[in-house]
Amino acid sequence: MGRNKAFSRDQAVDSVMHLIWSQGYQNCSVKAVSEMLGITRSSFYHSFGSMESLFIEVLKRYYVHSPFCAFDQINEQGDILKEICTVFQNICVARVTDKEAKGCLMINSIIELVGSNDILSPPLSSSVDVVLTRLKRLLNAANMQEKLNEKEVEQKALALLNLLIGINVSGKFIKDYEQLWSSTRLSLQSLGVYNADYNMT
Template identity: 30%
Template sequence: MARAKEFNEEEVLDKAVDLFWYKGYNGISAQEIVDGLGLSRSSLYDTYGDKRTLFIKALKRYRIRETGAMITLLDNAQDVFSIIKDIFKTSGRDSLVDKLGMGCFMVNSRIELAAHDAEIAEIISESRAAMEDGFLRAVERGQMSGQISQKQSARALASFLVNNLWGLKTYGKADPEKSVIDDTVNIILAVLKP
């Protein structure tokens, strides 16, 4: 009879997200994963498969946890401009206080692996598309209510927002300057103002 699992699979996946986010796929050994997750090798491999499979599950978990949460905020926002402002201000603040320079797990993974792994590239592309669609829906609502400028198409603004959000996260990996982040966020918000 098989032993019952004595761990929460989603909590372990959250830990895996953090490990891969901090170290990258190629920067972490199997032993570091086992130690970081607090599981035996057999439990790890029986539940999650090999390192690549665990990484893919962690990437999908991040997409649900981080990207999904942001999309929910955008979809539920009454004041679209304010929620977009909050997203960018929070991202900028996080870049300044993140002394580990972790940036964004999706962006990091795209840079490290997407050119060599079609499945990972597809997961990241789907995540980016979902994020852009979330911004698109919010911008469309904001344009209809007069909260967001109509000088550019909603699609162009949504793409602009995702590119700038990912850019801020990337810049945040390398000892960012507060003035650069503040200026960037202020310019983004100025583009959105009606």
């Protein structure tokens, strides 16, 4: 019972995600967000509580749009390393293609907020942990023959994460696909993830 919402929460979270994505969290005031949603600030507070709690909701939603998510789709029975490379390649395409140079919302937010926002730092940090854990799992699965030890897997996973972050930032000023991808491929190849046989261009 009670009155119906004048807006779809799903759509709202989605458009707020895009706003924060392109403008940064700190640049999104309750006023601006409310106006974009076509509701009053009063309704905003009633529905979402605060910008922080809305952002946490956005963050969960973002995951399915994130470069990280693609790692979850990888079939562990297939050629894992090749699929990892494909994910990286797709990220290069996405970064070069995006005219707004938005980059990755999660990475952007980490830089913007971790260390300064006590409420949002924990969820952001733990989001990264998830990715790191996932990468370790993939590397271990791909590792049946190579036999890296636990520490080496961890190092390599973090190296891949660093590369992921690097690309997402470089994409802000490097708009040439060939340049971005070829250096990414070089890094992947060096780390033993890319194989010349893959022949990706």
